[in-house]
Amino acid sequence: MKAKKVLEVAAIENGTVLDHLPSEKVLKIVEILALHQESRITLGMNLESKKQGKKGIIKIEGRDLTEEEMNKIAILAPEVTVNQIKNYGVIKKKKIVLREIEPNTLRCNNPNCITNAESVATKFHILDKKPLKMRCYFCERSIEKEEMIFL
Numbered sequence: 001m002k003a004k005k006v007l008e009v010a011a012i013e014n015g016t017v018l019d020h021l022p023s024e025k026v027l028k029i030v031e032i033l034a035l036h037q038e039s040r041i042t043l044g045m046n047l048e049s050k051k052q053g054k055k056g057i058i059k060i061e062g063r064d065l066t067e068e069e070m071n072k073i074a075i076l077a078p079e080v081t082v083n084q085i086k087n088y089g090v091i092k093k094k095k096i097v098l099r100e101i102e103p104n105t106l107r108c109n110n111p112n113c114i115t116n117a118e119s120v121a122t123k124f125h126i127l128d129k130k131p132l133k134m135r136c137y138f139c140e141r142s143i144e145k146e147e148m149i150f151l
């Protein structure tokens with residue numbers, strides 16, 4: 001069981017593997033990071049996981065993720081494990097923790113909000129992490145996880 005897991009994670013030479021993703025978030029993460037446009041990626045969905053039952057994996061060849069990208073992933077999939085791969089081995093394994101919503105990551109879904117009318121960067125306070133709930137700094141509309149639109 002352990003050997004199989006190592007193989008699944010380390011099958012790229014260099015790059016990043018996102019492990020323990022909810023399967024239904026895999027395509028969404030590819031989309032918001034636009035990974036399909038520039039990186040060689042391998043996706044796995046509904047893979048066996050002892051912890052979660054089923055899980056998703058994204059392998060990104062040839063590059064690391066930026067802080068900004070990691071932050072977006074943390075919004076969608078707070079349980080993710082980020083594996084940094086070098087020469088087919090995991091050199092670093094980390095959990096990412098959502099601390100704040102970076103400006104201009106999400107859209108405010110209040111049509112009357114100043115961020116939708118003028119070129120003002122959106123800003124949200126986190127009210128709750130599980131499940132994720134946040135409030136717009138400008139109009140005070142609260143947004144739940146299901147309503148999020150990434151910019």
Ligand SMILES: [Zn+2]
Pocket residue numbers: 108109110113114115136137138139140141
């Ligand atoms: Zn707003």
